Amino acid sequence: GLIVRRPALLQLTGVLDDCFCDVESIDIFNNFKIYPRIRKLTERDYFRYYRVNLKRPCPFWPDDGHCSIKDCHVEPCPESKVPVGIKSGNYNKYSQAANTMSDVVECEQAKELGAINSTLSNQSKEAFADWARHDDAQDHFCELDDETSPDAEYVDLLLNPERYTGYKGPSAWRVWNSIYEENCFKPRSVYRPLNPLAPSRGEDQREGFYTWLEGLCLEKRVFYRLISGLHSSINIHLCAEYLLDEGWGRSVWGPNIQEFRQRFDMAETKGEGTRRLKNLYFLYLIELRALYKVAPYFERAIVNLYTGNAQEDGETKDLLLQIFNEIKAFPMHFDEKSMFAGHKLEAKTLKEEFRLHFKNISRIMDCVGCSKCRLWGKLQTQGLGTALKILFSEKEIKNLPEHSPSKGFQLTRQEIVALMNGFGRLSTSIYQLHHFRQLLKEKR
Numbered sequence: 001g002l003i004v005r006r007p008a009l010l011q012l013t014g015v016l017d018d019c020f021c022d023v024e025s026i027d028i029f030n031n032f033k034i035y036p037r038i039r040k041l042t043e044r045d046y047f048r049y050y051r052v053n054l055k056r057p058c059p060f061w062p063d064d065g066h067c068s069i070k071d072c073h074v075e076p077c078p079e080s081k082v083p084v085g086i087k088s089g090n091y092n093k094y095s096q097a098a099n100t101m102s103d104v105v106e107c108e109q110a111k112e113l114g115a116i117n118s119t120l121s122n123q124s125k126e127a128f129a130d131w132a133r134h135d136d137a138q139d140h141f142c143e144l145d146d147e148t149s150p151d152a153e154y155v156d157l158l159l160n161p162e163r164y165t166g167y168k169g170p171s172a173w174r175v176w177n178s179i180y181e182e183n184c185f186k187p188r189s190v191y192r193p194l195n196p197l198a199p200s201r202g203e204d205q206r207e208g209f210y211t212w213l214e215g216l217c218l219e220k221r222v223f224y225r226l227i228s229g230l231h232s233s234i235n236i237h238l239c240a241e242y243l244l245d246e247g248w249g250r251s252v253w254g255p256n257i258q259e260f261r262q263r264f265d266m267a268e269t270k271g272e273g274t275r276r277l278k279n280l281y282f283l284y285l286i287e288l289r290a291l292y293k294v295a296p297y298f299e300r301a302i303v304n305l306y307t308g309n310a311q312e313d314g315e316t317k318d319l320l321l322q323i324f325n326e327i328k329a330f331p332m333h334f335d336e337k338s339m340f341a342g343h344k345l346e347a348k349t350l351k352e353e354f355r356l357h358f359k360n361i362s363r364i365m366d367c368v369g370c371s372k373c374r375l376w377g378k379l380q381t382q383g384l385g386t387a388l389k390i391l392f393s394e395k396e397i398k399n400l401p402e403h404s405p406s407k408g409f410q411l412t413r414q415e416i417v418a419l420m421n422g423f424g425r426l427s428t429s430i431y432q433l434h435h436f437r438q439l440l441k442e443k444r
Helices: 023-041 101-109 122-137 170-183 206-214 218-240 257-264 272-299 310-329 344-367 371-391 394-398 413-443
Strands: 049-052 153-156 242-247 250-254
Touching: 023 272, 023 310, 023 413, 049 371, 049 413, 122 153, 170 218, 170 344, 206 218, 218 242, 218 257, 218 272, 218 344, 218 371, 218 413, 257 272, 257 413, 272 310, 272 371, 272 394, 272 413, 344 371, 371 413
Parallel strands: none
Antiparallel strands: 049 153, 242 250
């Protein structure tokens, strides 16, 4: 059964800051009601295929994520099967080092653990052409630059699970650092706790950081917590699906307790781990709230999760509506009324700032060396961006016409896929967290 008592190791209990909700109730709700359903949903054809451009160069610093990342290198294979990251051929433009001999040798020996598996059946390809037409028939008022790019390709998410290949280079830190430092409204003089890239200044800079955070308006504090929650969530996936062994031609993936403790243990993180996990729950509630708000959009008969197979489409929509019904029955939601509730103009400016920050974070994800991690980073960022778009469109969703596409609020297939898969990742994190607690209990 589900034991709700918390071991001292993860003192994560009771009410979360900035909302009225307790961790135990979320665990039970998620692990029994949501997780099994969302897992089934994300295996459906409609939600399996995500269109993404993995060829964009990193806009912020020269790309040193070239071939030396062994887990992201792809063995040469026929042109038709060459993964996008290689086909684009712009590796060497960004790295002088790529031309040295030792790198080439390393590349030759590399395995394709982190590579994107881009095999798609012809049947799928025809369906995608259909999707594009179906999507164009709806009146979308906003287009993400990624999807329309000729470099964007469909990726099968089931063939490319998010997991940890052991790549730990400095650029991994740099990506997150850039997200926090440049995109969380943060002044440079305030250092994030346990940031390996911050100059070390005395014993404890945490006080200054949290004083700064508390001093922010709710929206900006929320933004920081969302990013922190996303970071925690991704870290949990990587700890839970860790490359444990590469023996005899088959790789073994599973939970790595040591990695988990390093990131979340009370003692090892000087209490920071608890904050990180609280932010994960906070993010979960925000996205849950967005799903609750957007349910009426999907409940309309005009919305069809179109793949071309009517029976399959009907079942997929039923499954989605079941998830919405579970969410509606859950009593504890984040109340976003207080968000962007200020002066009209102020709210508008803030909302725009949020949007630009998210766009920017998606661009920073282009700097992730490993193509699989880049894929999931972009998908989860877009999922969260879509959730916020929903929360800020409450009036438009209330006024949706039942039988015709609406001018005021529209979601592209892309946004829908990112929203549900992004939430699916959070649901998985909370499920995996429960598993880690069990493992830690057994260890003691």
